Amino acid sequence: MIRFEEVETKMLHEFRGGTGVAQMKMVVDDNNKIICGRLEKGCSIGEHAHEVDSEIIYVISGEAKFTLDGETEICGPGQVHYCPQGSSHSTANNGEEDLVFFAVVPVHTK
Numbered sequence: 100m101i102r103f104e105e106v107e108t109k110m111l112h113e114f115r116g117g118t119g120v121a122q123m124k125m126v127v128d129d130n131n132k133i134i135c136g137r138l139e140k141g142c143s144i145g146e147h148a149h150e151v152d153s154e155i156i157y158v159i160s161g162e163a164k165f166t167l168d169g170e171t172e173i174c175g176p177g178q179v180h181y182c183p184q185g186s187s188h189s190t191a192n193n194g195e196e197d198l199v200f201f202a203v204v205p206v207h208t209k
Contacts, residue, residue, distance in 0.1 A: 101126050103135045116145030117189070132204040139198075143191035154182040154204045156190070161198035164191040 106124040114121040119142030124135045138144070138161075146166065156163070158174045165172050165180045167188045174180050182188040184207050192198035 101133060106135075114144050115147045115189075117143035117191075119143065130206055132202075134200075134202040134204070136200050136202060137197055138190065138192040138200075140192055140195060142198075144189060146187055146189040148187040149182050149184055149204075151184070152204050152206045153184045153186075154188070154202055156180045156182075156200050156202040159199040159201060161192060161196050161200075162194035163198050163200065164193045165189070166191075 103124045106126060109123045109125065111121040111123055113119070114123075119139060121142065121144050122137040122139075126133045156165075156174075157179050158176055160176050163174045163180065165174060165188055167180070167182055168186050172180065180188070180190075190198075190200075
């Protein structure tokens with residue numbers, strides 16, 4: 100069981116070339132990164148490639164603007180963004196409230 104309330108919050112400034120601070124609680128092992136994250140209004144995670152892994156992001160609250168391989172999609176609570184292996188994406192909070200999300204980054208062996 101992962102208890103995110105017991106996981107240290109990392110404050111990642113201009114994460115991956117983004118703006119503001121990405122607040123992340125991360126549990127990492129050899130196979131996965133499991134993340135509970137928060138972006139305040141106007142903050143973003145810059146564009147980055149997933150060459151050896153993929154990423155699944157479930158929006159808990161707020162509104163996320165994802166850019167996947169140059170295409171934009173907006174996700175709200177209960178919706179999922181998927182970045183497959185070999186693609187690039189970014190995440191931005193353009194909404195009025197904090198964007199809170201749960202993400203899993205599984206490492207691929209092929």
